[in-house]
Amino acid sequence: MKLDEAVRLWDPEPGWLNTASYGIPPEPAFEALQSALAEWRRGANGWDKWDRSTNRARAAFARLVGVEAADVAVGASASQVLAPVAASLPPGSRVVVPDIEQTSNLFPWLAHDLDVRTVPPADLPGAIDERTDAVAFSLVQSATGEVAAADEVVAAARTHGALIVADATQAVGWMPVEATPFDVLAVSAYKWLMCPRGTAFCYVSPAVRDRIRPIAANWYAGDGDASYGPPLRLAKDARRFDIAAPWFSYVAAAPTLELLLEIGIGPINDHDVRLANRFRTGLGMPPGDSAIVTVTRPGAAQRLAEAGIRASVRNGAARLAFHLYTTEADVDTAVAALI
Missing domain, CATH: 3.40.640.10 (Type I PLP-dependent aspartate aminotransferase-like (Major domain))
Structure with missing residues (x-):
């Protein structure tokens, strides 16, 4: 299954850049869980x-x-x-x-x-x-x-x-x-x-x-x-x-x-790191090899939150995580909040 087709099975609210804290389930998983809970x-x-x-x-x-x-x-x-x-x-x-x-x-x-x-x-x-x-x-x-x-x-x-x-x-x-x-x-x-x-x-x-x-x-x-x-x-x-x-x-x-x-980790890796690097580039940071990016700019966490970006704070730095359901719009909103 191609990633651009599979991603339609996820329905995150815009601005979720916090998969390093928890990931969002696809529709088949959510439906299977609801069915089992109803049976229980x-x-x-x-x-x-x-x-x-x-x-x-x-x-x-x-x-x-x-x-x-x-x-x-x-x-x-x-x-x-x-x-x-x-x-x-x-x-x-x-x-x-x-x-x-x-x-x-x-x-x-x-x-x-x-x-x-x-x-x-x-x-x-x-x-x-x-x-x-x-x-x-x-x-x-x-x-x-x-x-x-x-x-x-x-x-x-x-x-x-x-x-x-x-x-x-x-x-x-x-x-x-x-x-x-x-x-x-x-x-x-x-x-x-x-x-x-x-x-x-x-x-x-x-x-x-x-x-x-x-x-x-x-x-x-x-x-x-x-x-x-x-x-x-x-x-x-x-x-x-x-x-x-x-x-x-x-x-x-x-x-x-x-x-x-079905999707394959290779396409997911390409997508996630590409968007993480889009974020890094937007902030003038060098490219990296990780889907997780930390930012130590003063007030970063508050500015992200005010822009509707849900991220986390670890060791005093804002931590953003980019996954298969992350969009370029999510990235650009986060960049705009921090520049």
Whole structure:
């Protein structure tokens, strides 16, 4: 499906430049959710009908990041799917993290007896050495939109045998991402993937799967019928890290992710970065490679709001995010508000 045709399935109010906070759903997802909520209200069917959407969403996400569905766990947030990884490191393990990392990929490590070292994002590859047990970083920084030098980080980590944990929440959906270079890749899906809050995915490489304790073990992660009684019987693949998925969030997630596959991330990336650079050019900024732009001009957030632009503020800067439903008119309105 061509992007210019698909975008008609979205209906944002003009001025939404805040996908880095949450994404807007397409019409098929919204309608699927309303239908499921109506069924719930009437008790029209069992929950198994809604739950089928969970594996549809898992399979679609797996295709988006180039892995097998069996290597993807489902959850509710990035921090939740990362918690078992952090809990599985031996006490005292050194974990290197960017100093501006969003805390969903920082607090899980700090909550344990680990040696967490923070460095500026640009210094991350050089900070990985023989003492490093794990490196955890975002492919795109939430606060700034900075795109990580992921290849350099991976190369340094592989050289020193460090576990590689990537948070792709601010990347997957607008930027092509292959999960296989990483040991673990977590994504909260309510931003650029435009799913409801309460949807998250985690690629767990088969090479490290047995090193991670399934500390949230539950019936949904079971192998076969695991609803009652011992023994512990968990799925052999990444499903062992599943939590009992929130039905309605995944009902809307499945058609959204399947639609993204139809469109293709390549055209979305071209569109998003082109509009982000249209905004940068309008303000006299150099072009960049990110769909997120931050502006530190005095009063920027207030001026944008007065012009009807919904953006966010992070670390004192206005943060604008450009996605497939963003229009040139949205961009030009934001530029006019700031010049």
